[in-house]
Amino acid sequence: MTTVSSSDVPAWSSPRHVDVLIIGAGLSGIGAAWRLQRESGWTYAVIEARERAGGTWDLFRYPGVRSDSDMFTLSYPFQPWRGKKSLADGDSIRRYIEDTAREHGIDRHVHYGRTVTAAEWSWTQGRWLVETKKGGLSSTWTCSFLYICAGYYDYKQGHQPDFEDVEHFGGRFAHPQFWPHDLDVTGKRVVVIGSGATAVTLIPALAKTAAHVTMLQRSPTYMSSQSDIDRTADALRRALPSRLAHILVRAKNVLFSQLTYWLSRRYPEQTKRHLRRALLRFLPDEAYVDQHFAPRYQPWDQRLCVVPNGDFFRDVAAGRASVVTDRIARFVKRGIALESGKELKADVVVSATGLSLIPLGGIRLSVGGKPIDLADTTAYRGLMLSGVPNLAFCVGYTNASWTLRADLSSRYVVRLLRHLRRRDLTTAMPAFPRESARRPLLGLTSTYVQRAAHLFPRQGDRDPWVVTQNYVIDRMRFAFLDVRKGMIFDE
Structure with a gap:
């Protein structure tokens, strides 16, 4: 040495x-x-x-x-x-x-x-x-x-906004990056703050046992449903050696994702309409979709949020989850007071506010x-x-x-x-x-x-x-x- x-x-x-x-x-x-x-x-x-x-x-x-x-x-x-x-x-x-x-x-x-x-x-x-x-x-x-x-x-730390009066909240407060192992949401009212990939991932998992889960967002995010099974990949893996199938599927998915991104940036208005039509297949209430799923920015100014099999949308449609677009005024003992004057009741609040x-x-x-x-x-x-x-x-x-x-x-x-x-x-x-x-x-x-x-x-x-x-x-x-x-x- x-x-x-x-x-x-x-x-x-x-x-x-x-x-x-x-x-x-x-x-x-x-x-x-x-x-x-x-x-x-x-x-x-x-x-x-x-x-x-x-x-x-x-x-x-x-x-x-x-x-x-x-x-x-x-x-x-x-x-x-x-x-x-x-x-x-x-x-x-x-x-x-x-x-x-x-x-x-x-x-x-x-x-x-x-x-x-x-x-x-x-x-x-x-x-x-x-x-x-x-x-x-x-x-x-x-x-x-x-x-x-x-x-x-x-x-070492996720992003945590300085919520007013959060210490007055009488329930459980958690951050996804440091998820408490003993947190059980069975039968509880849960509010997830945020509308990004973490929130959309958490909500279907929590909705399986919670009494209800509410996604509280300041503004909407572009979301798109995608199957978690690639049937073309399955067919190729059955017919070809695994390495060759992997190469072909990888190439297919690369080209598809790059083409989708290019089309989104080149034709943003058409992309918005396409995403809206896809959402309406899960959530037929047009007013609800336009209120909670119509972002102010252009597609791919921020990363598109993928929803596997539309599970988040299905939970909203079934009433197991809901979306509220509003701003937090302060925390209260029983939940969150919003700037609109409404109050969200919560036993558990999850701050999925970003990294x-x-x-x-x-x-x-x-x-x-x-x-x-x-x-x-x-x-x-x-x-x-x-x-x-x-x-x-x-x-x-x-x-x-x-x-x-x-x-x-x-x-x-x-x-x-x-x-x-x-x-x-x-x-x-x-x-x-x-x-x-x-x-x-x-x-x-x-x-x-x-x-x-x-x-x-x-x-x-x-x-x-x-x-x-x-x-x-x-x-x-x-x-x-x-x-x-x-x-x-x-x-």
């Missing part, structure tokens, strides 16, 4: 060195490890803060948690999804990630229960010095290349002793940072399955590392881009995204600084791109 000079290393314990250090053992991290270990001669390790693999799918344990992306695109291209449901429950997804890691020997490289707090690039050593903590003990890893696959959800976002897992970065403010950096190809050497980060698409973009990022990292090896280079750093318009990295108007936009890197308006939310274009572009463009290399 190479010795790191004491003047260059913070006062942590003695370091361990690998060629590539991956942060996070969720979908992105395990996929990155698979790509890396196919290349002989590279050492790697995966650092995971939780006690098992799965990332987001290990964190969220609320009732009914499931994917709103189909599993044939959310799964890995190298590991066919064999589950029965295309829209799978959270525990099945977590097991899929664990099984993939075990089957390919990746689990032997994962170090659990370690939180990465800081990483400093040493110019004199040409490597990253990475501080980790486990319990009360600190230790240091060093690596030639740092790949942060921690997503952008803050695992808190945090860039790069909240890791403090510095280069040569100088702290990096991520908001001052520009994202290079949506996966590296201007002025930061030998570091990549992984974020997925906002309009398609996360894994599609994550796998492209990992392919790029491998390609860049190959280039460094072939040319006997040690450092690759995106140059600061020339003057150009800078805009948010995540192109959604959702409140939870806008709250944290100022913390994230920005993107530019031209290649290689612009992020394209189109997998088909990116897949072709990444296959032929020049890794030297906009990059500074050093021996």
Whole structure:
């Protein structure tokens, strides 16, 4: 192991060195490890803060948690999804990630229960010095290349508005990100605050036993029903080898989702009418649909909310659930007082008010002793940072399955590392881009995204600084791109 000079290393314990250090053992991290270990001669390790693999799918344990992306695109291209449901429950997804890691020997490289707090690039050593903590003990890893696959959800806290007089509420108050294991809603009146994917997932699960569930929203969200069974996939899996069937179904679903997104953005008014007609098949009351399911924004300004098999709509139609569009004035002992003057009675209130976002897992970065403010950096190809050497980060698409973009990022990292090896280079750093318009990295108007936009890197308006939310274009572009463009290399 190479010795790191004491003047260059913070006062942590003695370091361990690998060629590539991956942060996070969720979908992105395990996929990155698979790509890396196919290349002989590279050492790697995966650092995971939780006690098992799965990332987001290990964190969220609320009732009914499931994917709103189909599993044939959310799964890995190298590991066919064999589950029965295309829209799978959270525990099945977590097991899929664990099984993939075990089957390919990746689990032997994962170090659990370690939180990465800081990483400093040493110019004199040409490597990253990475501080980790486990319990009360600190230790240091060093690596030639740092790949942060921690997503952008803050695992320590979800978003919680400052509700007035919430302490006066006499019932149970819960947040989905930290679901109480002892919470039983049987026979109780439940109010779920929020109208996003979490709320729409929770309500059908809670409505099975609750006396009634009310979704309280400030404003409507675009929603669409989708079957959780892909019958085309089932037919192909019966007729063809699993890997070939997986490739074909994956391609079908990619093309369908990208075409749907393009049509939605190109023809928003027609899309609105189509979504409304689809809703009326479940909820024939036009006035009710127009009041509670007609958003003020355009389709895909925010992520479309998928409702598996229309279960949420069916519960509303059957009277097991209802929707109230209003604002909270304050909490009272028996429930929630609304700005309209009405009062919602509740025994349990669930605050599905969104997630808190945090860039790069909240890791403090510095280069040569100088702290990096991520908001001052520009994202290079949506996966590296201007002025930061030998570091990549992984974020997925906002309009398609996360894994599609994550796998492209990992392919790029491998390609860049190959280039460094072939040319006997040690450092690759995106140059600061020339003057150009800078805009948010995540192109959604959702409140939870806008709250944290100022913390994230920005993107530019031209290649290689612009992020394209189109997998088909990116897949072709990444296959032929020049890794030297906009990059500074050093021996």
